[in-house]
Amino acid sequence: xxxxxxxxxxxxxxxxxRAIVEAMIADGHSVTVLVPFDKFVTELxxxxxxxLHLKMCVKGLSxxxxxxxxxxxxxxxxxEKPDAIFSYTIKNNIFGALAVRPLxxxxxxxxxxxxxxxxSGGFLQLIAECLYNxxxxxxxxxxxxxxxxxKLFIKRKLITSHQAKLLPxxxxxxxxxxxxxYPIENNALTFLMISRLLGDKGIFEFIAAARKVRVxxxxxxxxxxxxxxxxxxxxxxxATVKSWETEGVIEYLGASDDVRPYIAAAHCVVLPSxxxxxPRSLIEAAAMSRPLIATDVPGCRSVVDDxxxxxxxxxxxxxxxxxxxxxxxxxxxxxxxxxxxLGRIKMARSFDxxxxxxxxQNALASELMLLD
Numbered sequence: 001x002x003x004x005x006x007x008x009x010x011x012x013x014x015x016x017x018r019a020i021v022e023a024m025i026a027d028g029h030s031v032t033v034l035v036p037f038d039k040f041v042t043e044l045x046x047x048x049x050x051x052l053h054l055k056m057c058v059k060g061l062s063x064x065x066x067x068x069x070x071x072x073x074x075x076x077x078x079x080e081k082p083d084a085i086f087s088y089t090i091k092n093n094i095f096g097a098l099a100v101r102p103l104x105x106x107x108x109x110x111x112x113x114x115x116x117x118x119x120s121g122g123f124l125q126l127i128a129e130c131l132y133n134x135x136x137x138x139x140x141x142x143x144x145x146x147x148x149x150x151k152l153f154i155k156r157k158l159i160t161s162h163q164a165k166l167l168p169x170x171x172x173x174x175x176x177x178x179x180x181x182y183p184i185e186n187n188a189l190t191f192l193m194i195s196r197l198l199g200d201k202g203i204f205e206f207i208a209a210a211r212k213v214r215v216x217x218x219x220x221x222x223x224x225x226x227x228x229x230x231x232x233x234x235x236x237x238x239a240t241v242k243s244w245e246t247e248g249v250i251e252y253l254g255a256s257d258d259v260r261p262y263i264a265a266a267h268c269v270v271l272p273s274x275x276x277x278x279p280r281s282l283i284e285a286a287a288m289s290r291p292l293i294a295t296d297v298p299g300c301r302s303v304v305d306d307x308x309x310x311x312x313x314x315x316x317x318x319x320x321x322x323x324x325x326x327x328x329x330x331x332x333x334x335x336x337x338x339x340x341x342l343g344r345i346k347m348a349r350s351f352d353x354x355x356x357x358x359x360x361q362n363a364l365a366s367e368l369m370l371l372d
Contacts, residue, residue: 169278171353202272
């Protein structure tokens with residue numbers, strides 16, 4: 001069969017959906033990826049995909065641009081004639097579902113996060129909810145990456161419980177993110193935050209906590225790894241980050257295509273995010289046997305077992321984040337390492353990418369049975 005996969009970047013598909021792509025090809029299907037082009041297109045093609053350019057603006061809502069996107073996607077779907085479509089990221093999910101409706105092609109979206117508009121309240125949230133309801137109402141299967149988002153969509157009557165299926169995030173390749181021995185401490189623990197430089201990720205709380213902790217623990221290191229996302233209205237500019245470095249609060253590590261060496265060198269990975277779909281940085285860190293500190297919000301609480309694989313703190317609360325860091329510092333080295341090992345066990349049990357691949361194979365079979 002012919003499977004079309006769409007998202008908002010080739011990088012996104014390669015890094016988070018690679019297992020799906022490889023499984024579909026291994027099952028004998030041909031795979032077309034419809035994404036805005038970036039430097040990762042060639043790597044997708046080397047996997048055996050055909051890659052098509054998707055003309056889309058990934059920022060904000062614009063009625064004219066979004067109507068053009070629907071038209072463009074419908075034209076591609078009509079020309080390519082896929083047997084099924086897998087979709088990721090907000091715009092692709094909503095406008096792809098609207099584009100495919102007259103064509104009768106099975107469309108399976110994956111809700112990887114709700115986005116700023118959905119969470120902003122007021123008129124913007126109303127628009128987002130109307131769009132989701134309109135786009136998803138006739139779909140058979142909608143994947144969610146955490147239980148909170150799934151329940152919210154059902155509670156808001158955007159979908160029915162029969163449509164919703166739960167996945168353990170995007171899954172994790174346990175052979176790529178292997179368990180690593182806990183690093184030697186020497187009284188200089190390293191807290192690492194991996195994130196795009198966005199306010200909603202809790203970076204300001206991370207910086208404020210670092211300032212306070214370093215007053216009493218000057219040898220403790222706080223590191224920030226992630227790219228500047230200049231296209232996002234919540235973006236933190238590089239000059240601000242550099243000022244924190246100059247102040248001596250954090251070390252900025254820039255961006256990297258391979259986070260494993262940084263995780264391996266860290267004693268704890270931190271994510272004080274305001275809300276997540278399935279936080280990749282926490283999943284990867286736990287897979288590598290690193291303890292975690294994160295906010296008690298949708299997405300994060302699915303990954304962290306409080307006081308077992310890490311600590312959960314209140315959202316937008318720098319003082320509670322400081323308390324969690326102090327709780328971690330009070331543990332013995334053996335207890336910290338044990339937290340990491342328990343995190344690895346949890347990832348192997350519940351977040352293995354094989355679980356996600358099997359769910360997609362079952363969903364594809366289910367959709368095609370309905371067409372027979």
